[in-house]
Amino acid sequence: MAETEHAPGLATPTRGVRSDCRHPPVIRITHWITAVAFLCLVISGVAILLAHPRLYWGETGVRSGPSLIDLPLPFVLESPIRGPGRYLHFLSAWISLFAGLIYLINGLFTYHFRKHLLPARSDLNWKQIRQVILRHLRFERPPKEEALAYNLLQRLAYLLVIFVLFPLMFWTGLAMSPAVVSVNPTIVTIFGGQQSARTIHFFIASFLVLFLVIHILMVCLAGFTVRNRAMITGRIASGKETI
Amino acid sequence: MSESITRRKLITTGLAAAAGLAGLKAAAHIADHYGFLAPDHSGVLGAGEALTYGTQRILMARHSTAREFNRSEISKIIPVNGEPPNTDSYQRLLAGGFADWRLTVDGLVGCPSTFSLAELKRLPSRSQITHQACEEGWSFIAEWSGVPLSYILNLVGVRPEAKWAVFFALDDAWDSIDMPEAFHPQTLLVLGMNGQELPTRHGAPLRVRVPRQLGQKSKKYLSRIMVTDTVKNIGKGWGAVDPEYGFSWYMGI
Numbered sequence: 001m002a003e004t005e006h007a008p009g010l011a012t013p014t015r016g017v018r019s020d021c022r023h024p025p026v027i028r029i030t031h032w033i034t035a036v037a038f039l040c041l042v043i044s045g046v047a048i049l050l051a052h053p054r055l056y057w058g059e060t061g062v063r064s065g066p067s068l069i070d071l072p073l074p075f076v077l078e079s080p081i082r083g084p085g086r087y088l089h090f091l092s093a094w095i096s097l098f099a100g101l102i103y104l105i106n107g108l109f110t111y112h113f114r115k116h117l118l119p120a121r122s123d124l125n126w127k128q129i130r131q132v133i134l135r136h137l138r139f140e141r142p143p144k145e146e147a148l149a150y151n152l153l154q155r156l157a158y159l160l161v162i163f164v165l166f167p168l169m170f171w172t173g174l175a176m177s178p179a180v181v182s183v184n185p186t187i188v189t190i191f192g193g194q195q196s197a198r199t200i201h202f203f204i205a206s207f208l209v210l211f212l213v214i215h216i217l218m219v220c221l222a223g224f225t226v227r228n229r230a231m232i233t234g235r236i237a238s239g240k241e242t243i
Numbered sequence: 244m245s246e247s248i249t250r251r252k253l254i255t256t257g258l259a260a261a262a263g264l265a266g267l268k269a270a271a272h273i274a275d276h277y278g279f280l281a282p283d284h285s286g287v288l289g290a291g292e293a294l295t296y297g298t299q300r301i302l303m304a305r306h307s308t309a310r311e312f313n314r315s316e317i318s319k320i321i322p323v324n325g326e327p328p329n330t331d332s333y334q335r336l337l338a339g340g341f342a343d344w345r346l347t348v349d350g351l352v353g354c355p356s357t358f359s360l361a362e363l364k365r366l367p368s369r370s371q372i373t374h375q376a377c378e379e380g381w382s383f384i385a386e387w388s389g390v391p392l393s394y395i396l397n398l399v400g401v402r403p404e405a406k407w408a409v410f411f412a413l414d415d416a417w418d419s420i421d422m423p424e425a426f427h428p429q430t431l432l433v434l435g436m437n438g439q440e441l442p443t444r445h446g447a448p449l450r451v452r453v454p455r456q457l458g459q460k461s462k463k464y465l466s467r468i469m470v471t472d473t474v475k476n477i478g479k480g481w482g483a484v485d486p487e488y489g490f491s492w493y494m495g496i
Contacts, residue, residue: 082378088288094291094294094295182309
C-alpha cells in the first residue's frame with residue numbers, strides 16, 4: 001500500500017535506474033489475486049452448473065422441457081457441492097471485483113491502458129496482424145523486445161478480457177439474481193431473460209477458460225520461469241538468461 | 244537495500260492487515276446495527292454472503308419490485324422438487340381437506356393469533372405472475388395468489404424491535420426473512436397457483452412466495468410464523484435449516 005503511494009514521487013528517478021522493472025506492484029498483486037479468484041470461480045461455477053448442466057434461452061427452462069444445449073455432463077444433485085460452491089463463488093466474485101476495480105483505477109491513473117495495452121494505430125493493419133498470428137501459429141519464440149512490451153495479439157486479447165468479457169461475466173451474473181433485477185429489470189431483459197443470461201454466463205466463462213489455457217501456453221512458450229518471475233518480483237531476466 | 248525493503252514491506256503489510264481486521268470488525272458491528280448482516284455471515288466463506296446481502300439490501304432500499312408477467316407467459320411445464328411431508332399428521336390433515344390445519348402467528352407481535360384455511364381465504368388476496376428460479380438452475384413462471392404477508396403482520400401488530408419473520412413448516416423445515424422482505428408487497432402467503440387451489444406438492448395448504456429470492460426461500464407446508472429479534476436460538480442459529488446443508492441463508496443471489 002505504502003509502496004504505491006510513494007510511487008508517483010519516486011517514479012522518475014527509480015525508473016531511470018531500474019529499467020528492469022517489468023510489471024509495477026499493483027499490477028502484479030491484482031494479477032495474482034484475480035488468478036486465484038478466477039480459479040475458485042471456475043471450480044465453484046462447475047459445482048453449481050453440475051446441479052443442472054442444461055442451458056436454455058429466454059426466461060424459463062426446465063429439465064422436462066426443451067433446451068438450447070444439453071451439456072455432456074451428469075446431473076449431480078445428491079453430493080453437497082453446490083451449496084458450498086455458491087458461497088465460494090460469491091466470495092471469489094467479490095474478491096475479483098475488488099482486485100479488478102483496483103486494477104482499473106490504477107490503470108487509468110498510470111495511463112497503463114493507453115501506454116501498454118492500446119495498440120498503436122500503425123500496428124492495426126492486416127499485414128501486421130497476419131504476421132503476429134502466423135508467428136503464434138508457428139509457435140515461434142517471441143523476439144527479445146517482447147519481454148518488455150505486449151505484442152498486438154496480446155494487447156487485443158487483454159483488452160477484450162478486461163473491458164468486455166470480465167464486465168459481461170459480472171453483468172450476466174447479476175442478471176441471474178432475482179434481488180438485483182428487482183431494482184432494475186433491464187439488467188436481465190437486455191439479454192432476453194434469466195435463462196439467456198445464465199447461458200451467456202456459461203459461454204463467456206468458457207471463453208475465459210480458453211483464454212487462460214492459451215495464456216499459460218504462451219507463458220510457457222515465452223519462458224515460464226522468466227515470465228513468472230517478471231509477474232511475481234517485477235524483474236525480468238538478468239543478462240545471462242535467455243528470454 | 245532489498246532486505247530493508249522487505250522488512251518495510253513486512254511491517255506495512257502487517258499494519259495494513261491489523262488495520263483491515265479492526266476495520267472489518269467495526270464494519271460488521273455497524274452493518275449488524277442497521278440490519279445488513281445475514282445470520283450465517285460468520286466464517287471465511289460468510290464474508291461473501293455478508294457483502295452480497297448488505298449490498299443488495301442497500302440497492303433494494305428505495306425501489307425494488309420483482310417483474311410480473313402476462314398470463315400468456317405462464318410456463319406449460321412446472322416441475323417440483325421434494326415430496327409432501329411423509330407423516331401421519333400431514334396425511335390426516337390432507338385427508339380432511341386441511342379443515343383442522345391452523346396457521347399460528349406469534350413471537351414479537353401485539354396479538355398472537357391462529358388462522359384457519361377458511362379464515363385466510365376470506366382475507367384480501369392478491370395475485371401475481373412471477374418468475375421463480377430454483378437454486379439448481381431451472382426456472383418457471385406461474386401465477387400465485389394469496390394474502391400478502393404484510394397484511395397478516397399488520398393484523399397481529401409487529402413490535403418495533405422485530406428483525407426476522409421465521410417460517411416453520413409441517414415437514415420440520417424452517418427459514419427466515421428480514422423485516423423489509425416480510426413487509427414487501429410481493430411477499431405472499433400463497434393459497435392458490437395458476438387459478439387453482441395450491442397443489443399438494445407445491446406446498447398445500449400454505450406456502451410463502453418470496454419472489455425477490457430464489458425458489459428455495461419460498462417454503463412450503465407452513466404451520467407457524469414467528470416474529471423475532473434474533474434467530475440465534477433456532478436450530479444452529481444460521482437463520483434457516485438450509486445453511487446446515489451448506490446453502491447460504493440469503494437467496495436473493
